[in-house]
Amino acid sequence: xxxxxxxxxxxxxxxxxxxxxxxxxxxxxxxxxxxxxxxxxxxxxxxxxxxxxxxxxxxxxxxxxxxxxxxxxxxxxxxxxxxxxxxxxxxxxxxxxxxxxxxxxxxxxxxxxxxxxxxxxxxxxxxxxxxxxxxxxxxxxxxxxxxxxxxxxxxxxxxxxxxxxxxxxxxxxxxxxxxxxxxxxxxxxxxxxxxxxxxxxxxxxxxxxxxxxxxxxxxxxxxxxxxxxxxxxxxxxxxxxxxxxxxxxxxxxxxxxx
Numbered sequence: 001x002x003x004x005x006x007x008x009x010x011x012x013x014x015x016x017x018x019x020x021x022x023x024x025x026x027x028x029x030x031x032x033x034x035x036x037x038x039x040x041x042x043x044x045x046x047x048x049x050x051x052x053x054x055x056x057x058x059x060x061x062x063x064x065x066x067x068x069x070x071x072x073x074x075x076x077x078x079x080x081x082x083x084x085x086x087x088x089x090x091x092x093x094x095x096x097x098x099x100x101x102x103x104x105x106x107x108x109x110x111x112x113x114x115x116x117x118x119x120x121x122x123x124x125x126x127x128x129x130x131x132x133x134x135x136x137x138x139x140x141x142x143x144x145x146x147x148x149x150x151x152x153x154x155x156x157x158x159x160x161x162x163x164x165x166x167x168x169x170x171x172x173x174x175x176x177x178x179x180x181x182x183x184x185x186x187x188x189x190x191x192x193x194x195x196x197x198x199x200x201x202x203x204x205x206x207x208x209x210x211x212x213x214x215x216x217x218x219x220x221x222x223x224x225x226x227x228x229x230x231x232x233x234x235x236x237x238x239x240x241x242x243x244x245x246x247x248x249x250x251x252x253x254x255x256x257x258x
Contacts, residue, residue, distance in 0.1 A: 005044055179247065
């Protein structure tokens with residue numbers, strides 16, 4: 001390989017992303033690597049610069065669709081900066097609300113108050129949930145109508161009250177950790193261990209799937225599958241793309257097995 005170029009694996013390592021992410025950026029028209037004689041992708045210095053810009057804009061809160069639009073037509077820098085300013089001001093307002101909430105909780109506690117760990121974590125989680133919910137508002141608007149969002153909320157309140165929701169979330173955290181561990185050990189999606197994890201995944205999904213109905217569940221799946229179009233540091237799903245791909249691969253293998 002020419003020392004002036006990089007392979008997809010080398011660029012992924014340098015940038016701290018996965019090769020799959022680079023291929024997705026290419027499919028979105030954001031990266032245009034050359035091809036070596038053997039057909040493999042090769043990246044030049046200009047591609048490294050382009051990738052740097054892509055990752056910077058993603059961290060600033062722009063989606064891949066928005067980033068792609070920047071390369072078409074004249075750049076309206078003022079409009080883009082105003083849009084980012086609006087996002088940052090919203091985040092500041094959300095953060096101020098969480099800070100006020102935690103200050104109020106502190107004011108109710110005396111120095112002698114020793115909350116149990118579960119109660120303390122519930123307070124911290126409440127603040128995190130508040131920020132996550134507000135960061136996800138624009139994503140939810142893209143995939144669900146206001147009426148559908150209301151149905152989601154009503155379903156969550158009726159089927160998963162706060163006490164049960166905590167236990168449900170803990171089950172998901174444990175399962176996601178097990179999947180991450182399997183990935184770290186290079187467990188094959190075709191293995192019996194993967195099949196067991198898939199069964200546990202489906203079992204946890206089933207109550208939610210039954211409660212939402214097929215149409216809302218289809219839209220939720222679409223949102224998850226298109227996560228690379230909207231996911232940023234503030235708007236993240238509770239499991240990584242690698243875990244998602246592992247479960248999908250295990251499900252495909254199971255479906256193809258007689």
